[in-house]
Amino acid sequence: MTNLFSWESILAMILGSLYGALFGALPGLTATLALSLFIPFALFLDPGVAFSAIIGITATAIFAGDIGAVAVRIPGTPASAAYTEEIYDIGQEHSPAYALGIASIPSAIGSLIGVIFLVVGSLALAQFAKQFSSFEYFWLVLLGVVSGIFASESLWKGTISFALGMLFATMGVDPALGIPRFNFDNPNLLGGLDFIVALIAFFGISEVLENVYNGRAAERPVGLTNLGAGKSIAHEYFVKTWQLCVANPWRLIRSSLMGTFIGFLPGAGSDLAAWVSSNFARMGGGNKEQVTLEGTTSNNAAVAGTWIPALALGIPGDTLTAIILGMFLTLGITPGPDLFTKNFGFVMQIYTAFFLVSVVIMPVAGYFSALVVNQMMRIPMRVLLGVVAGLCLVGTYAINNNPFDLMVVVVLGAFGLMLRKGGFPLGQLILGMVLGPLLEQYMTVSLTKTNYDLGAFFSRPVAIFLAICNILLIAAMIYLRTRGTKKA
Amino acid sequence: MKETRVWETAVLAIVVFLSIGAWVVSGSFPKGDSPLVGPAVFPRVLGVILLVSSIAVFWQSRREALQASREATPSPEPEVRFNWFKLLRPIGVLVLFGFAPLLLANIGLLATVGIITVCVCLLLGAKPLETGIASLGMVGFVYLVFILLLKLQT
Numbered sequence: 001m002t003n004l005f006s007w008e009s010i011l012a013m014i015l016g017s018l019y020g021a022l023f024g025a026l027p028g029l030t031a032t033l034a035l036s037l038f039i040p041f042a043l044f045l046d047p048g049v050a051f052s053a054i055i056g057i058t059a060t061a062i063f064a065g066d067i068g069a070v071a072v073r074i075p076g077t078p079a080s081a082a083y084t085e086e087i088y089d090i091g092q093e094h095s096p097a098y099a100l101g102i103a104s105i106p107s108a109i110g111s112l113i114g115v116i117f118l119v120v121g122s123l124a125l126a127q128f129a130k131q132f133s134s135f136e137y138f139w140l141v142l143l144g145v146v147s148g149i150f151a152s153e154s155l156w157k158g159t160i161s162f163a164l165g166m167l168f169a170t171m172g173v174d175p176a177l178g179i180p181r182f183n184f185d186n187p188n189l190l191g192g193l194d195f196i197v198a199l200i201a202f203f204g205i206s207e208v209l210e211n212v213y214n215g216r217a218a219e220r221p222v223g224l225t226n227l228g229a230g231k232s233i234a235h236e237y238f239v240k241t242w243q244l245c246v247a248n249p250w251r252l253i254r255s256s257l258m259g260t261f262i263g264f265l266p267g268a269g270s271d272l273a274a275w276v277s278s279n280f281a282r283m284g285g286g287n288k289e290q291v292t293l294e295g296t297t298s299n300n301a302a303v304a305g306t307w308i309p310a311l312a313l314g315i316p317g318d319t320l321t322a323i324i325l326g327m328f329l330t331l332g333i334t335p336g337p338d339l340f341t342k343n344f345g346f347v348m349q350i351y352t353a354f355f356l357v358s359v360v361i362m363p364v365a366g367y368f369s370a371l372v373v374n375q376m377m378r379i380p381m382r383v384l385l386g387v388v389a390g391l392c393l394v395g396t397y398a399i400n401n402n403p404f405d406l407m408v409v410v411v412l413g414a415f416g417l418m419l420r421k422g423g424f425p426l427g428q429l430i431l432g433m434v435l436g437p438l439l440e441q442y443m444t445v446s447l448t449k450t451n452y453d454l455g456a457f458f459s460r461p462v463a464i465f466l467a468i469c470n471i472l473l474i475a476a477m478i479y480l481r482t483r484g485t486k487k488a
Numbered sequence: 489m490k491e492t493r494v495w496e497t498a499v500l501a502i503v504v505f506l507s508i509g510a511w512v513v514s515g516s517f518p519k520g521d522s523p524l525v526g527p528a529v530f531p532r533v534l535g536v537i538l539l540v541s542s543i544a545v546f547w548q549s550r551r552e553a554l555q556a557s558r559e560a561t562p563s564p565e566p567e568v569r570f571n572w573f574k575l576l577r578p579i580g581v582l583v584l585f586g587f588a589p590l591l592l593a594n595i596g597l598l599a600t601v602g603i604i605t606v607c608v609c610l611l612l613g614a615k616p617l618e619t620g621i622a623s624l625g626m627v628g629f630v631y632l633v634f635i636l637l638l639k640l641q642t
Contacts, residue, residue, distance in 0.1 A: 386609030
């Protein structure tokens, strides 16, 4: 595996950051799409290089979502929606460079604090999880499923998306007994539905189709002009933002902690972290800078937080980590406690990549990527969508060199468009595809080894605790939703 | 009918078909030692969940529509009616992708990527110069990265 400090890894991290920044900044192109299109390419790379780029993409795409918000008051990613009004106003009242600085430097601080918790949290959790058996894992995966479903806007639609993802994942071979199913005597389906092909279909092709359907291809390109508003861009971006950070240390710490914790919860992710933290700032009477600072710190801290259960338990915190876990499994790396004993060097590389991205890439490359992306935002949407379609084609073909995958992409892409337009969340579908086989495997193994005794699921203390967590989560979420409906 | 409801109904019809299909096809799988395990159990459970959730979404959506028509208050969201013509361009993109395996077999990856990028750009209303630059850029990128660097077989 290539060393993280090799020139390939550093270059991958910088290019990954620029690529992530471009996708994050352009409204309509998301971090999920950026990652989905990159995965087929990453499969050809050394895992060390691939994961350096992936960490660069995921970290900067969330920060870059603010570029679209500063330029045209349209957040590039849902994680920036929580403070779009405030950051746009800062850009207008002060300077776009200052607004972008607030998007970048507190993000880097949030990310750095998140990384500290990632290291401590994942090491501790992995150590604790060594005692887990299939019963504990069953309840943990179920916790991921339950929180994922409740994280969706509509409970029933979230359930449908999750169950569809799980059903798609049943194609191929039964994970516990190895019996073939749902392959319809087609040799191309013997290994099941390829996760990455499905990813490109649901997040790549359906994204292109939705933009085409909504007429976004006709949108005029917009870029920022007069970045520094007559003052030095570097001063506005670095010095003024740093002064704001120094004046608000408590807000930085609070939102970083909150973001990391929310990111850690399965199904929550950066979007929720940004909303909760910026609302906290609003309720506390914070001004526009403080609201933005808390939102942007929190959503980047959450990125590191989502990696804690993903690395230590193999359970994704959000759609992005679900994709990354799919990539882990494709490369033959099994996340969970064993990863920390068998591949500790690789885990250390991930930690270091996160650290480098937080300390160096995000503030410095963030500055340059804001300038580069600002130029690229002038590329018309009709051309960008054509290029994304071309990338989807080559990405799909590159995975298995199999034209059949292109037919799968057409069918799933069309279905993805229908799901998007019908209000069915696609993130839950992908989470279902990752968690479904795990749930089935742990359930079947647990039942088989106890001679089909359902009571055995409640026989170990940690399993009982996790079962109670599931029940409490369901009860709390139903209560909150019912209260919300009554208030409305 | 409102646009979202048309899409929603179409998805629900597919979901119901898939759930019944999962139940029926699972019937031919080998049975396990207990009714609790075996290759058919999980798909059948998912089939039931999908069916119940589809009925719930349909019922909820219908109730909301009835309530809205009874109260006759203006909806905060403007009522967008379904426009079938808007589907032509997405269908065009899908048809192009459908032809890709045929193109790949006859003219290879580079030419296929170029043609698909040109066609999608033109379908989206891009100007000829923009289209040319985008497709040449894509072909160059695929050649450099996927063929030269990553040694992808074409």
